Amino acid sequence: MSHLPLDVFKQVVQNTPLISIDLIIKNNAGQVLLGKRNNRPAQGYWFVPGGRIVKDETFNNAFSRLTQIEIGKVYSLSNATFLGPYEHLYSDNLSGVDFTTHYVVLAYLITFNGDLSDLPEDQHNGYRWWDVKTLLTSNNVHDNTKAYFLSSSSLT
Template sequence: MSDKPVPQAEWESIVSHVPLVSVDLVVEHPDGVLLGKRTNEPAKGEWFVPGGTVQKHESLTEAVHRVAKDELGLAVSIQEQLGVYEHFYDVAHVDDADGKHYVPIGYHVTTEGDSVDIDSQHDSLRTFSPPFEGLDLHPYVRAYLLDAGFDIE
């Protein structure tokens, strides 16, 4: 696995020209499902599942565990792979990009601890309990929750 960051100019070219392979996590915490309020594009200001791009030479399982540790400070157990999704966004954090295209692999995971650390991609983290009444769920989050078997109505 490559743990060296991609140089900014190269990252901007990648975002501008190719889809990004990522893992997105439906994190089942003892108090509910953990969502983060995003501070950056895409989906800025939305309650969203944690996730991140897969690094070169990193298995999907390794990516799930790294993302959970890096974004939440949590160890997780994988319950199931939910499937492969496509996410299209009109905006990106890269100036010249015509939106952003992700090909995320969704996972339903459970936490192996209670303590959660917030990262710079979120201004808050909260747990929400099904059926998520009163929460305006992003369509991509809604799809993940349904596929993980949660009641959202």
Template sequence: MWLPNETFKSVIQHTPLISIDLIVRNEQGEVLLGNRVNAPAKGYWFVPGGRVRKNETLDNAFVRLVREELGIESGVTRADAKFLGVFEHFYDDCVFEKNISTHYIVLGYEIFVKNKIRKYKQHSAYIWETENQLKLNKEVNYFTKSYF
């Protein structure tokens, strides 16, 4: 369920958002990062992921995000993923305004892929980095680094 912008802005202002982050690894064990085009975390490298929609089960949200963020149409489910835990992300800004903070409750899941990844509109580019590379990369968001 998508909300009108003004309604969603009010939700961001008053409640935390629930999301799923996908820690995607290739056959070499490298981690997929996308360069974000939207606030919060605009311009930073971040793992793919997204919000859970109202009345959407976690299983359905997971499959949708794998499809939308990675271009993988089938074969990867939440049961295939390793649950890494619950994380909290706090930002000073939001997608609408710089003076409205955003609070995410994030469910982190690790998956391994062999397929090619399709570029998604939330990211301007994708890279694969080792854990050591991303930990040292100043352009990788702090919250992404917290998964490792």
């Protein structure tokens, strides 16, 4: 598993779709975990945790790595429910607005009841538990996050 140098990664983003995993995380009260994005794309919006799959990384290894990075606890795919594929299109990219970003996203549902103050802040500068009805009506929650709850009756 390796990460590309920034200049090469920008070329990839400009020319190909990226594959990622998004984590739809619910607590025992049925609320959804969202973090406020630090980085482009979707910067400043409340969004579900997740991240890219890197070359030569299996789905299971990517899932375990991303749950560790995003919530500080390792989960395996056997702990999750696959919700399906989604497509995220953004008018900007990690470095600006000179080209778009295209993600093919694999969405998974997991349950987590950890302490939000322990969550890492590399990708998000805050976390909150949201009721589904509230997140669907908020202008501060990104439309790509709302799409999970509009398309899946098992999430509402």
